[in-house]
Amino acid sequence: MDSTTGSMWTTFIMFGAIILIFYFLIIRPQKKRDKETQAMIDSLKKGDKVITIGGIHGTVVAVKEKTVVLKVDDNARIEFLKTAVSTVVNKDAVKSAPSKKKEAEKKAEAIEETKPEEAVESKEEK
Structure with a gap:
Protein backbone atom coordinates (compact mmCIF):
# COMPACT_ATOMS: atom_id res chain seq x y z
CA MET A 1 0.00 0.00 0.00
CA ASP A 2 2.84 2.37 0.71
CA SER A 3 4.25 2.22 -2.80
CA THR A 4 0.82 2.90 -4.30
CA THR A 5 0.29 5.94 -2.10
CA GLY A 6 3.80 7.18 -2.85
CA SER A 7 3.36 6.84 -6.60
CA MET A 8 -0.01 8.60 -6.37
CA TRP A 9 1.66 11.57 -4.63
CA THR A 10 4.41 11.60 -7.23
CA THR A 11 1.76 11.73 -9.96
CA PHE A 12 -0.02 14.65 -8.26
CA ILE A 13 3.26 16.51 -7.86
CA MET A 14 4.12 15.97 -11.54
CA PHE A 15 0.68 17.22 -12.64
CA GLY A 16 1.10 20.26 -10.40
CA ALA A 17 4.54 20.95 -11.89
CA ILE A 18 3.15 20.66 -15.43
CA ILE A 19 0.31 23.06 -14.59
CA LEU A 20 2.82 25.57 -13.16
CA ILE A 21 5.02 25.29 -16.24
CA ILE A 27 -0.94 31.59 -19.88
CA ARG A 28 0.85 34.44 -18.08
CA PRO A 29 2.68 35.83 -21.18
CA GLN A 30 -0.55 35.64 -23.20
CA LYS A 31 -2.42 37.66 -20.56
CA LYS A 32 0.38 40.25 -20.65
CA ARG A 33 0.15 40.53 -24.45
CA ASP A 34 -3.64 40.86 -24.21
CA LYS A 35 -3.31 43.73 -21.71
CA GLU A 36 -0.76 45.51 -23.94
CA THR A 37 -3.02 45.10 -26.99
CA GLN A 38 -6.04 46.42 -25.09
CA ALA A 39 -4.02 49.42 -23.86
CA MET A 40 -2.91 50.12 -27.44
CA ILE A 41 -6.51 49.94 -28.69
CA ASP A 42 -7.74 52.19 -25.88
CA SER A 43 -5.06 54.78 -26.65
CA LEU A 44 -5.93 55.14 -30.36
CA LYS A 45 -6.41 58.76 -31.32
CA LYS A 46 -6.91 60.86 -34.41
CA GLY A 47 -3.73 61.19 -36.47
CA ASP A 48 -2.14 57.88 -35.41
CA LYS A 49 -0.66 55.85 -38.23
CA VAL A 50 -1.73 52.21 -37.89
CA ILE A 51 -1.50 48.83 -39.58
CA THR A 52 -4.50 46.49 -39.52
CA ILE A 53 -4.39 42.72 -39.10
CA GLY A 54 -5.01 42.52 -42.83
CA GLY A 55 -1.90 44.57 -43.56
CA ILE A 56 -3.66 47.80 -44.55
CA HIS A 57 -1.73 50.95 -43.63
CA GLY A 58 -3.71 54.06 -42.80
CA THR A 59 -4.13 57.13 -40.63
CA VAL A 60 -6.83 57.34 -37.98
CA VAL A 61 -9.43 59.95 -38.94
CA ALA A 62 -12.12 59.19 -36.35
CA VAL A 63 -12.40 57.00 -33.29
CA LYS A 64 -15.84 55.67 -32.39
CA GLU A 65 -16.99 53.43 -29.55
CA LYS A 66 -16.18 50.10 -31.22
CA THR A 67 -14.77 51.17 -34.58
CA VAL A 68 -12.09 53.37 -36.06
CA VAL A 69 -12.13 55.16 -39.43
CA LEU A 70 -8.85 55.00 -41.36
CA LYS A 71 -7.78 57.19 -44.25
CA VAL A 72 -5.91 54.84 -46.58
CA ASP A 73 -5.63 57.13 -49.63
CA ASP A 74 -6.51 60.72 -50.54
CA ASN A 75 -10.24 60.03 -50.91
CA ALA A 76 -10.56 56.55 -49.41
CA ARG A 77 -11.73 56.02 -45.87
CA ILE A 78 -12.46 52.60 -44.38
CA GLU A 79 -14.13 51.78 -41.07
CA PHE A 80 -12.63 48.91 -39.07
CA LEU A 81 -13.32 47.38 -35.69
CA LYS A 82 -10.80 48.62 -33.15
CA THR A 83 -9.71 45.02 -32.61
CA ALA A 84 -8.63 44.87 -36.28
CA VAL A 85 -5.80 47.32 -35.58
CA SER A 86 -2.61 45.31 -35.27
CA THR A 87 0.00 47.97 -34.51
CA VAL A 88 0.38 51.70 -34.13
CA VAL A 89 3.30 53.07 -36.11
CA ASN A 90 4.96 55.81 -34.07
CA LYS A 91 7.07 58.25 -36.12
CA ASP A 92 9.08 59.36 -33.08
CA ALA A 93 10.15 55.81 -32.29
CA VAL A 94 11.19 55.23 -35.90
CA LYS A 95 13.23 58.45 -35.99
CA SER A 96 14.94 57.89 -32.65
CA ALA A 97 15.88 54.28 -33.34
CA PRO A 98 18.89 54.09 -35.64
CA SER A 99 18.22 52.06 -38.74
CA LYS A 100 20.18 48.93 -39.53
CA LYS A 101 21.53 50.56 -42.67
CA LYS A 102 22.93 53.52 -40.71
CA GLU A 103 24.48 51.15 -38.17
CA ALA A 104 26.14 49.18 -40.97
CA GLU A 105 27.47 52.41 -42.51
CA LYS A 106 28.95 53.49 -39.17
CA LYS A 107 30.64 50.10 -38.75
CA ALA A 108 32.03 50.31 -42.29
CA GLU A 109 33.39 53.81 -41.60
CA ALA A 110 35.03 52.62 -38.40
CA ILE A 111 36.67 49.75 -40.25
CA GLU A 112 37.87 52.05 -43.04
CA GLU A 113 39.37 54.45 -40.49
CA THR A 114 41.44 51.68 -38.94
CA LYS A 115 42.59 50.16 -42.25
CA PRO A 116 44.72 53.11 -43.45
CA GLU A 117 46.63 53.13 -40.18
CA GLU A 118 47.32 49.42 -40.48
CA ALA A 119 48.41 49.93 -44.09
CA VAL A 120 50.84 52.68 -43.06
CA GLU A 121 52.27 50.48 -40.31
CA SER A 122 52.75 47.57 -42.69
CA LYS A 123 54.51 49.81 -45.24
CA GLU A 124 56.85 51.14 -42.55
CA GLU A 125 57.74 47.60 -41.50
CA LYS A 126 58.82 46.68 -45.06
Missing part, protein backbone atom coordinates in the same frame (compact mmCIF):
# COMPACT_ATOMS: atom_id res chain seq x y z
CA PHE A 22 2.02 25.89 -18.52
CA TYR A 23 0.99 28.88 -16.43
CA PHE A 24 4.39 30.58 -16.50
CA LEU A 25 5.28 29.73 -20.11
CA ILE A 26 1.93 30.07 -21.86
Whole structure:
Protein backbone atom coordinates (compact mmCIF):
# COMPACT_ATOMS: atom_id res chain seq x y z
CA MET A 1 0.00 0.00 0.00
CA ASP A 2 2.84 2.37 0.71
CA SER A 3 4.25 2.22 -2.80
CA THR A 4 0.82 2.90 -4.30
CA THR A 5 0.29 5.94 -2.10
CA GLY A 6 3.80 7.18 -2.85
CA SER A 7 3.36 6.84 -6.60
CA MET A 8 -0.01 8.60 -6.37
CA TRP A 9 1.66 11.57 -4.63
CA THR A 10 4.41 11.60 -7.23
CA THR A 11 1.76 11.73 -9.96
CA PHE A 12 -0.02 14.65 -8.26
CA ILE A 13 3.26 16.51 -7.86
CA MET A 14 4.12 15.97 -11.54
CA PHE A 15 0.68 17.22 -12.64
CA GLY A 16 1.10 20.26 -10.40
CA ALA A 17 4.54 20.95 -11.89
CA ILE A 18 3.15 20.66 -15.43
CA ILE A 19 0.31 23.06 -14.59
CA LEU A 20 2.82 25.57 -13.16
CA ILE A 21 5.02 25.29 -16.24
CA PHE A 22 2.02 25.89 -18.52
CA TYR A 23 0.99 28.88 -16.43
CA PHE A 24 4.39 30.58 -16.50
CA LEU A 25 5.28 29.73 -20.11
CA ILE A 26 1.93 30.07 -21.86
CA ILE A 27 -0.94 31.59 -19.88
CA ARG A 28 0.85 34.44 -18.08
CA PRO A 29 2.68 35.83 -21.18
CA GLN A 30 -0.55 35.64 -23.20
CA LYS A 31 -2.42 37.66 -20.56
CA LYS A 32 0.38 40.25 -20.65
CA ARG A 33 0.15 40.53 -24.45
CA ASP A 34 -3.64 40.86 -24.21
CA LYS A 35 -3.31 43.73 -21.71
CA GLU A 36 -0.76 45.51 -23.94
CA THR A 37 -3.02 45.10 -26.99
CA GLN A 38 -6.04 46.42 -25.09
CA ALA A 39 -4.02 49.42 -23.86
CA MET A 40 -2.91 50.12 -27.44
CA ILE A 41 -6.51 49.94 -28.69
CA ASP A 42 -7.74 52.19 -25.88
CA SER A 43 -5.06 54.78 -26.65
CA LEU A 44 -5.93 55.14 -30.36
CA LYS A 45 -6.41 58.76 -31.32
CA LYS A 46 -6.91 60.86 -34.41
CA GLY A 47 -3.73 61.19 -36.47
CA ASP A 48 -2.14 57.88 -35.41
CA LYS A 49 -0.66 55.85 -38.23
CA VAL A 50 -1.73 52.21 -37.89
CA ILE A 51 -1.50 48.83 -39.58
CA THR A 52 -4.50 46.49 -39.52
CA ILE A 53 -4.39 42.72 -39.10
CA GLY A 54 -5.01 42.52 -42.83
CA GLY A 55 -1.90 44.57 -43.56
CA ILE A 56 -3.66 47.80 -44.55
CA HIS A 57 -1.73 50.95 -43.63
CA GLY A 58 -3.71 54.06 -42.80
CA THR A 59 -4.13 57.13 -40.63
CA VAL A 60 -6.83 57.34 -37.98
CA VAL A 61 -9.43 59.95 -38.94
CA ALA A 62 -12.12 59.19 -36.35
CA VAL A 63 -12.40 57.00 -33.29
CA LYS A 64 -15.84 55.67 -32.39
CA GLU A 65 -16.99 53.43 -29.55
CA LYS A 66 -16.18 50.10 -31.22
CA THR A 67 -14.77 51.17 -34.58
CA VAL A 68 -12.09 53.37 -36.06
CA VAL A 69 -12.13 55.16 -39.43
CA LEU A 70 -8.85 55.00 -41.36
CA LYS A 71 -7.78 57.19 -44.25
CA VAL A 72 -5.91 54.84 -46.58
CA ASP A 73 -5.63 57.13 -49.63
CA ASP A 74 -6.51 60.72 -50.54
CA ASN A 75 -10.24 60.03 -50.91
CA ALA A 76 -10.56 56.55 -49.41
CA ARG A 77 -11.73 56.02 -45.87
CA ILE A 78 -12.46 52.60 -44.38
CA GLU A 79 -14.13 51.78 -41.07
CA PHE A 80 -12.63 48.91 -39.07
CA LEU A 81 -13.32 47.38 -35.69
CA LYS A 82 -10.80 48.62 -33.15
CA THR A 83 -9.71 45.02 -32.61
CA ALA A 84 -8.63 44.87 -36.28
CA VAL A 85 -5.80 47.32 -35.58
CA SER A 86 -2.61 45.31 -35.27
CA THR A 87 0.00 47.97 -34.51
CA VAL A 88 0.38 51.70 -34.13
CA VAL A 89 3.30 53.07 -36.11
CA ASN A 90 4.96 55.81 -34.07
CA LYS A 91 7.07 58.25 -36.12
CA ASP A 92 9.08 59.36 -33.08
CA ALA A 93 10.15 55.81 -32.29
CA VAL A 94 11.19 55.23 -35.90
CA LYS A 95 13.23 58.45 -35.99
CA SER A 96 14.94 57.89 -32.65
CA ALA A 97 15.88 54.28 -33.34
CA PRO A 98 18.89 54.09 -35.64
CA SER A 99 18.22 52.06 -38.74
CA LYS A 100 20.18 48.93 -39.53
CA LYS A 101 21.53 50.56 -42.67
CA LYS A 102 22.93 53.52 -40.71
CA GLU A 103 24.48 51.15 -38.17
CA ALA A 104 26.14 49.18 -40.97
CA GLU A 105 27.47 52.41 -42.51
CA LYS A 106 28.95 53.49 -39.17
CA LYS A 107 30.64 50.10 -38.75
CA ALA A 108 32.03 50.31 -42.29
CA GLU A 109 33.39 53.81 -41.60
CA ALA A 110 35.03 52.62 -38.40
CA ILE A 111 36.67 49.75 -40.25
CA GLU A 112 37.87 52.05 -43.04
CA GLU A 113 39.37 54.45 -40.49
CA THR A 114 41.44 51.68 -38.94
CA LYS A 115 42.59 50.16 -42.25
CA PRO A 116 44.72 53.11 -43.45
CA GLU A 117 46.63 53.13 -40.18
CA GLU A 118 47.32 49.42 -40.48
CA ALA A 119 48.41 49.93 -44.09
CA VAL A 120 50.84 52.68 -43.06
CA GLU A 121 52.27 50.48 -40.31
CA SER A 122 52.75 47.57 -42.69
CA LYS A 123 54.51 49.81 -45.24
CA GLU A 124 56.85 51.14 -42.55
CA GLU A 125 57.74 47.60 -41.50
CA LYS A 126 58.82 46.68 -45.06
